[in-house]
Amino acid sequence: NAGVMQNPRHLVRRRGQEARLRCSPMKGHSHVYWYRQLPEEGLKFMVYLQKENIIDESGMPKERFSAEFPKEGPSILRIQQVVRGDSAAYFCASSPPMGTANYGYTFGSGTRLTVV
Amino acid sequence: GEDVEQSLFLSVREGDSSVINCTYTDSSSTYLYWYKQEPGAGLQLLTYIFSNMDMKQDQRLTVLLNKKDKHLSLRIADTQTGDSAIYFCAESMETSYDKVIFGPGTSLSVIP
Numbered sequence: 001n002a003g004v005m006q007n008p009r010h011l012v013r014r015r016g017q018e019a020r021l022r023c024s025p026m027k028g029h030s031h032v033y034w035y036r037q038l039p040e041e042g043l044k045f046m047v048y049l050q051k052e053n054i055i056d057e058s059g060m061p062k063e064r065f066s067a068e069f070p071k072e073g074p075s076i077l078r079i080q081q082v083v084r085g086d087s088a089a090y091f092c093a094s095s096p097p098m099g100t101a102n103y104g105y106t107f108g109s110g111t112r113l114t115v116v
Numbered sequence: 117g118e119d120v121e122q123s124l125f126l127s128v129r130e131g132d133s134s135v136i137n138c139t140y141t142d143s144s145s146t147y148l149y150w151y152k153q154e155p156g157a158g159l160q161l162l163t164y165i166f167s168n169m170d171m172k173q174d175q176r177l178t179v180l181l182n183k184k185d186k187h188l189s190l191r192i193a194d195t196q197t198g199d200s201a202i203y204f205c206a207e208s209m210e211t212s213y214d215k216v217i218f219g220p221g222t223s224l225s226v227i228p
Binding site for chain 1: 149157159160161220
């Protein structure tokens, strides 16, 4: 039973390029959350998705960032025209259907994005 | 509002007890969690406590919750070098879903 799978583990992009981060939730989990961890900072909530729906994107920057969780396939966090300040670790977490997240999220190992 | 605070660093000697403290602001929190992050890895759930509990013990881990003061602590007994990591306090908000807000993390260093 694989956990939350994120890929790639490391991603290097030049300024202005696009970054695509993928997350496959745990089997049986229908809720996906993206968090960003800046160097020496805590995790900041970005977005919460269910299949084909964005439930809460209050933590997403208004420009250049988007997220989706299609009916088939992994959840994608897309960052367009990356800048140096986007360099961070991006973590995906998943949980079972609503009401059972009291057992906590299951986190992936993260994608470490470096913008050069 | 949503805010979770922790001290950023803690250093203890191997074999001693570690106590990591956390304060939160939202009185409607339902669950409170402790996560552990080892270098280069994701977060691993260590333990959680429901907001109507005062204490929870799990092997070397003891969680204390003072709901009146909105204070949560994690005690690690007989701290080992393998316990060196960043420990995140988190709260689950009582919203339409279980949104989890994390603190900045406490970096625990265990001195042999």
